[in-house]
Amino acid sequence: MEVLLLTIPISLLLAAFFFKLFVWSVKNGQYDDLETQKNIIFNKVKVKGLSNDDK
């Protein structure tokens, strides 16, 4: 029984920690634009043997 006094705060702290992580990721803009990414594949262009990434 007494172990609950230890595990419950730990579980709540863990939950709080992951919630904090989630809030951080939202505020960091990671969920802002879920549309553009899927189109990026079309934007890669090759000019004279070089890709965008190489420039």
Next chain:
Amino acid sequence: MLVKNKNLSVCTHCGDSYLSQESESGSLKGFCCSGCEVVYDCIHNSGLDEFYDLLDTEKIELPKVALSAKEYEYLKNPSFIKEFSRGNRQNQFQFYIQGIECMACSWIFNNLSQLHQNVEIANFLPESNILNLSLKDSSVLFDVINFIARLGYKAVPLKNTEEAESYYLKEQREDLIRIGATGFLWMNIMLYSISIYSGATNDTKYIFNIIQSLLFIPLFVYSAQPFYKNVLSGLKRQSPSLDFPIVISIVLGTALSYYSFFTGGDKLYFDSISMFIFLILGTRYLLKSLLRKEVATDLFECVYGEQQVCLISGDQKSYLHISQIKSGDKIMVGEGQIIPLNGVLKSSHSYFNESLITGESNPVLRETGDAVRSGAKNLSHDIFLQVSEEEFSNSFHDYVAGIKIGSASLEKYAKFGSTYSVVLSVLLILLSVLFWINEPSTIGYEKILALMIICCPCALGIGMPLATIIKTKMLAKKGISIRKTNVFEKFSSLKTLLFDKTGTLTTGEYRVLNVTGERFYLSHLVALEKRSEHPVGVFLAEHFQTAENLSLDIKDFKETPGVGISGIIDNHLYSVCSNDEGEILLLKDQTMILKIEMSEVYDYENIKLLEELSTQYHIKILTGDKKTNVEKFKKSISHIPSIIVHGGLSPEDKVTYLNKEKESLYIGDGLNDILVMKEAELSISLNASPLVDDLCDIVFFRGGLKKLSILFKELNHLQKSIRSIITISIIYNIVGITLVTLGVTGPLISAILMPLSSLFVVGFTFFKLREVY
């Protein structure tokens, strides 16, 4: 494998560098992967090798000068750049690009930096047709937009909307965090409630209950906040909010649970309520982002009309963007242009076509000092106006904006569905309270709570508007643009179809059979017809347009719909009209000098379509054509006796016919039908042009009349779908209520069933409206 055995090669198809086997290096063609090889084979075997030459973008030749370059003079103006640019260096701009429909076009815009040396970064958002440009510096803006015009696109500058965007973003983030918090709290509450359900007793149970009730506080206060807000604003607007039953359930459930907790009872519904809140928040969020995605594309559809205005200060002309013109400014409007802003005529008298504003298509004479309204077309010569917004309460731009707002009235559907169901469910709750309140145990409360939760009428409120939005979007993809929302309601009561003939049922193409008279005067004919908006005029102007044509100055040009056009050239009055045989005549001072014999090209597929439609609707054909043409046409549809053809009608006559028919749909090719379209209950234009787009209910962007059968099919389908959505939600509610009344379902199950019903209806709507064709 060892790297030293490999060489760095360039893939023949994609141009990427890759490591090739030594043995391969000798051959001319090499590929980085088998995918590239397959694609190369396809292209090569189809004889399309030119594709690889075109990849070298410098070889693509664009027209040297854009036709519309003159429209963009205002981009050179420093005050425009100051107002429309973003970023510290004033080098970032946002444009709305009109007419983009495919990935290839969007590809071009995303690669502008490769195509134009002055573009640093280009980012095109295909969902909203918005192009974000970052340039080397602001002075090259005109070059870049001119380049875009040469590619064939019109770019409309957008003012700095960062504020609105950041507001949306903020709201979206808040929503997400709220859902996240609710999820975390709900899951933790579940941990303890499940332990209790599985048999935790005494102290453990007591501790768990305390934790649950503590965890529930932020849920009640923070997570459910949007519902409270909606109910409050609903009360202010005096229309019941969809959230009203939700809030009652939450508040009552919470009160019962805390009462039970403090009195030592064990009826705690924290788990049910938190799940309920979480699932509803989640469905709302999904729906919100879906709606934004579906509706966003139409946001700027209405950006029409002149963007550039020529400002006169002293003797100097300068070009400004329309938003920069202030009241009192003096502007110049060229011949054939649409008046951008209300004003007072400062130069000599001029004729205007005000059909867009008044519906009257006869040219109207305005004298110096008269007020001229925006939206009127200047027919005579270049004029000067003093801008005065006070003259009229509604400008053309407000009018267009009004139509834009009209598309947001989809909410009406939601309201219609929800108002009744909210009232109904509140009544049900009251009844159940009266019925069960005296039951001895807590079973009574449990039933009330379960009933309240299951009655929330989200399904109806969500399903109907969603179906309409999806269908509108789907039709848009097929080239059919629904401009007004009441189209769907009006469609169901449709009885009569009225067709315009020329250009609608016929192809709008003609054959010139014979020209008699002095061919020298063809230049005069072309000069006059160039200003005409009648399909025959447009055809003649194009058909006889040659390099040898003289450039002629026309004074007092007049177009009388149903009669013809006239104008003064070199002090002689020239007029074009048609005789009873349908031949086109050019008259010089009332004497015939040129006669053109023509015949229309019929489209037999359209006649077949008429035959199909005549089984369901009364069909009437209204045309301004002379007898001979009408007789010819009647012959071609003689196998469908139910169709009535009225010939020789002026636009005003057409309106008179139209008013006789109730519940009718008018289908025309735009341009010369503006008056009729404005009056018709429902109208379809086969031509997309800024002039008619906002007056019509439906516009076909491409494909002509053949789109009509698609439209009818889709609209019928939508009606059926909405009917089944309503049926499904009613059945769902009846089943739910029965289960609760019989005591089969408790609050926990109801809390799952209710949001599930919303999800189910959304899913069902998508399923019903998926693309079948």
